[in-house]
Amino acid sequence: EVQLVESGGGLVQPGGSLRLSCVASGFTFGDYDMIWVRQAPGKGPEWVSSINSNGGRTYYADSVKGRFTISRDNTKNTLYLQMNSLKPEDTALYYCAARRVGKIQYDYWGQGTQVTVSS
Numbered sequence: 252e253v254q255l256v257e258s259g260g261g262l263v264q265p266g267g268s269l270r271l272s273c274v275a276s277g278f279t280f281g282d283y284d285m286i287w288v289r290q291a292p293g294k295g296p297e298w299v300s301s302i303n304s305n306g307g308r309t310y311y312a313d314s315v316k317g318r319f320t321i322s323r324d325n326t327k328n329t330l331y332l333q334m335n336s337l338k339p340e341d342t343a344l345y346y347c348a349a350r351r352v353g354k355i356q357y358d359y360w361g362q363g364t365q366v367t368v369s370s
Contacts, residue, residue, distance in 0.1 A: 258271070261367055268335045269332045271347075282352055283359075284349070284350045286301045296344075306325070315334075345365075348360045
């Protein structure tokens with residue numbers, strides 16, 4: 252059974268940090284590109300960051316560039332998102348997703364982890 256399980260969300264004050272994790276199972280993690288996507292209440296999904304299958308290339312939305320860092324550990328089948336200098340506008344449900352290398356569509360999605368930035 253394919254699973255992506257996110258964790259690490261929570262309530263944090265503005266300026267704080269969180270690290271999200273996404274543990275993959277049921278597929279060959281190292282054969283997949285990965286992304287983080289978030290959805291704030293009442294808004295559509297927003298792409299946050301991407302990383303290629305071997306971790307050599309990373310991409311960020313302008314809204315998080317310089318504050319967030321995406322990484323992966325293929326030996327642990329785990330994707331990470333280090334979030335620093337958090338802002339209230341970062342409040343959202345954060346999802347990870349997997350896309351087999353060479354494909355366009357993201358095949359697998361997690362259930363999400365809630366991040367709330369508030370004083």
